[in-house]
Amino acid sequence: MSIQLWEKDWAFRQLLETGARSALDAAGFAGRVNAYLVGLPAADQDIAAVERGAPSNRDDPKDIAGRLRLDVIEAIVEDLGGSESDDRADYRYSLALEQHLNHVHTGQGWHYFVAPQSARIADRYVYGVLGVGADELHSAPIHYRVGSDGTSHEMTLVKCVIQHVLEQSALYLAADYRGYSASALSARKFEMLRTAAARFVAVAIDPTGFKYERDGDILLSRISALPYEGREGQGSITIADPEDPFVAPRIRIDPPVPVTDLHAIRKLMEATSPSIGLLMHQQRIFGLGGLRSEESKAASAEHTTIKFTGRGTWQLWQDDRMLLRVKDGLAEQGSLADSPIDTDLPEVIDWLMPGADTAELQRLARAAAKNDHGAMLVIAADAEQEARRLMPQAWRTEPAVLDSELTAQLTAMDGAILVDMTGRCHAIGVILDGVAAGEGDAGRGSRYNNPVRYLGTAQANGRLPCAITVIYSTDGTVNVLPKRPRKVDREFVDHLVQRLRHHTEVKHPDLYDLGVTVKSLIDHRFYLLADDCDKVNRALATLHESLSDWPERRILTADFRPDIRMNSSKFYL
The missing domain is CATH 3.40.1700 (YojJ-like (1)
Known part of the structure; x- marks a missing residue:
């Protein structure tokens, strides 16, 4: 059954999901990820789980609790080597829970991973759980190794990342079940990725399995x-x-x-x-x-x-x-079964240009990928007008459908190919304009940063982006911009705003907790609506005055503004 394990347990679960998503994004994995908390009873009680979704969403069809049976888990633990009543065999229960979850949900499109350790919270032992899209997981490049006993072992970078995130989340859960420290899962995404990659490489370069040079x-x-x-x-x-x-x-x-x-x-x-x-x-x-x-x-x-x-x-x-x-x-x-052209591009088209010919635009994007030195495809809602506006830093063409060969040839010249929502070409050799708007990546070249500025100009003028860009870098990287934002829990954002305001109402705020809360708000600033931004800015101004002797006071000067791309559809209501 699904019950509340502790007050605002969903805040920790949301931070676990956000942290896992951040680390997997950094690893180049764009599959679905859901976070759960499962509590096994410390006494004679029913099993409990907190499913993905805010507490108001208890009837979520993705609820994993309904089919869990404690007697089956206990039986699996016995098969794995017994159980202790006084000193719980955490790892065996973790293995048993993971085996049970994947068995009862066979064929439902998800694979579940369970943290190796639990935290005792009230009368339950609580485990973090990550559900990952099975198809996406199976498409990840797999390393095979035959052990000394002749059995085959499989490992992927994605699994190593998930395992490390769950290991770290177990430590955070044991240290602070309220969950605020778990925001470090997102802040340390590259550190966690590096540790996971080291584990993966250690197995791959030492097939004997004896020397784990990390x-x-x-x-x-x-x-x-x-x-x-x-x-x-x-x-x-x-x-x-x-x-x-x-x-x-x-x-x-x-x-x-x-x-x-x-x-x-x-x-x-x-x-x-x-x-x-x-x-x-x-x-x-x-x-x-x-x-x-x-x-x-x-x-x-x-x-x-x-x-x-x-x-x-x-x-x-x-x-x-x-x-x-x-x-x-x-x-x-390494190489995925699906490229951003297959995964990201259709989502962004559906978001910004409903009704566009997605299949034709994907065909052109694949053809543009056959370049020797990088290329760019620009899809504009009003390509004809954009072609006129961008002159003379572009050559206008009569609207025409490009075959794959010609598309690939046109990428040999500098500049982008500009097409409309049906895939007809309106300009070639396009040099994009735009103003710096606090985004971009100094480590990338003009081929990446020019479209960032181009798209950012619309945002700075209070409009949604009017175009989609597909960027091919010389190192083989493919980016689709703008990125479609993921949905988050409305209640989680409310929780962060309320937590910040709480620090303005106490005489001696917990500075560590305050820092973690501000960092979480910065990470989720896209999801703050106008009213949220007003509340956060007022709270930060109050704290900036009252904490004049705090050396790290500079983080309290952040100016939050609503993002034009954000609306209530980005929430799980």
Whole structure:
């Protein structure tokens, strides 16, 4: 059954979901994520769960509580090795709950992960749970490894991220069940991603499973960053057992070179080619060579390859699947089954241009992707007027439907292709204009920041964006702008606003809690309506005056303004 586990339990659940979403976004995973809290009784009581959705939404069809049975969970725990009445076997109950959730919801499109530890809150042991879209999860690149006992093990970067988020959420829940400290899940998204990537790489580069070198990803990033006589490093390292019959060493190195000898590894990489790479086993380079045949790829799950593609960039491959790519120390999962053209573009079209020919626009976007140096496609609601306005920094054309070949050819020149909602071209070589509006990314080039300014101009003038841009960077990154905002709980936003106002009403506010609350408001500022912004700004002004001796008082000067793109449809009411 679904009951309230503690007052405002949904605030912690919302922060867990937001934190998981932030870390998974950073990892390049755009699948669905729902957060839940499940409480197992400490005494003779019914099982309880808090489902996704605010407390007013108890009849949510995604409720996971209705089919949970405590007797089944206890039976699974017994099969896993028994249970203790005084000292709960947290991990076994976690495994049992996860197994039970996935069994009773088979075929419903979700896969559930449970935190390895619980927190004792009142008369229940509470676990954080993340439900992830099963189709999206299964499309994530998987690393396979055969253990010493012959069993197959599967791992993805997405699973590593989810596991780490749940581990951290369990610590926050035990420390502060009110949940305010859990906002750090979002604030530490890159730190959590780096830890998850290190775990993933440790398993991938050590197929024996005995040496879990958790800094392997840093070692590889350092190798990729090392120049050799001014040249960037490009080459590969294949993980393989020297006794594997499918491995063909051309040269054996004796004694093997430790992978921690960075300069030696970088020098050896100069001898590699597309068909000959370094061979590594248990963190040591034992030779140069390759695999004997294509069939060998299916014969052993241990043939994982690290490909160095430039300064500070490398990729992790197994067979013909890219599992992971790392640039300047930041990891992202490898090639997805679906690109942003298939996932993000239809959503943004539905949001800003209902009635547009989505299939035709996707066809053009895929054709524009076949470029050698980056490209841009601009979809404008009034493309004819925009083509006139953007002259002379664009060439107008008679409205025409472009075939895929011509679209790809037009991307060879600088500037964007401008099309209308039906896909007809109105201008080529388009240079976008716009004003800086506090958004953008200084680490990206003009191909990314020009459309950010272009779209931001409409927002600065109090209008919704009038166009959609699809951006292809030279490094292979694809961005669809603007991004469609996700929905959040209205009650969660109210909770943050009320929590801030509470600090103005007490004589000695909890400064840590205040800082966490302000940080959460900044993270969710898009969802603040005009009345919310007024309340927050008044509260911040009051606190700024009363906390004149607080060194970190500068965070209380943030000016919140309603976002023109926000309306009540962005809430789960």
